[in-house]
Amino acid sequence: MTCEEFELTGLDLETLQEDDPVHSAAREHLRSCPRCAALHENWQTLRADLHAVGAETQDVVTPARVEMRLRQEFRTRHKTVKAQRAAIYAGWTLAAAAVVVAAISWVNWRHTNGVGTTPSAVNSAQGVNMNKTVPAGPELGETIVASNDAGEFTLLPGSLPGMLGDATVVRVQMQRGALGALGLTVNEERAADLIQVDLLVGDDGQPQALRLAQTTN
Amino acid sequence: MHTESQERDDVLLRRSAKGDEEAFTVLYRRHQAPLYRFALRMSGNVWAAEEIVQDVFMTLVREPRKFDPKRGALRSFLYGITRNRVLKHLERTPREFLHEELKEDSVGQPSMAFDAMTPAEWAEIRERREQVRAAVLRLPAEFREVMVLCGLEELSYEEAARLLDCPVGTIRSRLHRGRALLLAKLEMLRDTPKRAGASR
Numbered sequence: 001m002t003c004e005e006f007e008l009t010g011l012d013l014e015t016l017q018e019d020d021p022v023h024s025a026a027r028e029h030l031r032s033c034p035r036c037a038a039l040h041e042n043w044q045t046l047r048a049d050l051h052a053v054g055a056e057t058q059d060v061v062t063p064a065r066v067e068m069r070l071r072q073e074f075r076t077r078h079k080t081v082k083a084q085r086a087a088i089y090a091g092w093t094l095a096a097a098a099v100v101v102a103a104i105s106w107v108n109w110r111h112t113n114g115v116g117t118t119p120s121a122v123n124s125a126q127g128v129n130m131n132k133t134v135p136a137g138p139e140l141g142e143t144i145v146a147s148n149d150a151g152e153f154t155l156l157p158g159s160l161p162g163m164l165g166d167a168t169v170v171r172v173q174m175q176r177g178a179l180g181a182l183g184l185t186v187n188e189e190r191a192a193d194l195i196q197v198d199l200l201v202g203d204d205g206q207p208q209a210l211r212l213a214q215t216t217n
Numbered sequence: 218m219h220t221e222s223q224e225r226d227d228v229l230l231r232r233s234a235k236g237d238e239e240a241f242t243v244l245y246r247r248h249q250a251p252l253y254r255f256a257l258r259m260s261g262n263v264w265a266a267e268e269i270v271q272d273v274f275m276t277l278v279r280e281p282r283k284f285d286p287k288r289g290a291l292r293s294f295l296y297g298i299t300r301n302r303v304l305k306h307l308e309r310t311p312r313e314f315l316h317e318e319l320k321e322d323s324v325g326q327p328s329m330a331f332d333a334m335t336p337a338e339w340a341e342i343r344e345r346r347e348q349v350r351a352a353v354l355r356l357p358a359e360f361r362e363v364m365v366l367c368g369l370e371e372l373s374y375e376e377a378a379r380l381l382d383c384p385v386g387t388i389r390s391r392l393h394r395g396r397a398l399l400l401a402k403l404e405m406l407r408d409t410p411k412r413a414g415a416s417r
Contacts, residue, residue, distance in 0.1 A: 057369070060254055069271060
């Protein structure tokens with residue numbers, strides 16, 4: 001064993017097992033090297049001193065005030081966390097309640113609005129040819145559903161016959177002059193007359209064809 | 218046994234994280250003493266050691282999820298935090314202030330063997346131990362922590378390696394280097410008064 005090896009492994013000679021080859025080699029080296037013997041002796045003294053110094057502070061504990069401070073902090077922290085959680089729960093509950101109220105209001109509004117919806121819109125949504133007829137007394141500009149039995153419709157300018165497949169027939173009362181807006185020629189002298197017109201409304205909501213139902217005035 | 222203790226630490230920490238003060242207190246009482254001793258022996262300052270231990274457990278209160286039981290025992294985790302805090306403290310503290318004497322109330326009572334000594338012998342031993350303590354505190358931090366754990370706390374190399382999260386070989390080599398430095402420092406400390414006396 002060299003001096004270097006002894007310093008690394010042989011200084012703790014007492015902790016080595018008797019039958020350990022390092023133990024016997026270290027013992028051998030100790031006998032033959034006075035420098036390492038002195039080093040070993042110094043280390044043993046230092047080790048004993050270290051042990052004594054360690055023993056002096058072996059029983060020290062953290063002062064009780066630290067535990068008190070920590071427990072205080074613990075309590076404060078967990079109380080705050082609980083309060084925060086309660087606030088979060090309350091917030092979410094309120095938000096959920098607001099969403100429910102909003103949803104109910106919206107459904108109600110839709111329902112109310114659905115009652116007042118024009119039949120044309122309903123018909124258009126259903127995409128069917130209606131056979132209902134609203135009888136007498138339509139107001140000016142009011143839209144009513146007409147029968148679709150005659151089929152004597154006049155195509156409005158710009159409409160194609162192929163587009164009339166799922167069209168809806170809507171009866172409206174209007175001034176004759178308004179036919180001009182649909183691209184038809186109007187007799188100026190009778191432009192103020194109220195007439196009932198069956199409009200064939202296409203899928204896009206635009207009138208495609210019309211026929212005169214009756215003249216009220 | 219170790220596993221049981223670890224599981225118990227886990228359980229206590231989980232309970233503590235949910236606000237169980239009793240669980241936290243048990244954890245604190247279980248681990249505070251070795252951490253305090255380590256901090257005290259590393260810093261040589263009772264106030265710093267107290268502050269460091271408080272800081273370590275404050276971390277446990279504030280961020281209990283930082284501890285991952287899969288990565289090791291709670292003890293190692295706490296030692297790791299303590300070590301970091303100690304090193305930060307040492308970085309901040311100028312070397313000349315490191316050796317603040319450990320007050321009488323912070324160290325254990327003298328052993329019964331002191332009763333059989335003469336005052337001169339007692340004083341000599343006290344002086345020698347004071348020199349040892351001072352020499353340990355003057356070691357560079359990486360050697361000091363190994364010397365504190367293996368020399369003063371008398372942990373095995375394996376335990377020290379686990380706590381410092383490094384291989385046993387590193388502990389051995391640091392201890393070897395630490396011993397050499399310590400012996401040299403003690404030699405110097407013991408020679409200084411002699412030289413001073415000789416020059417008079």
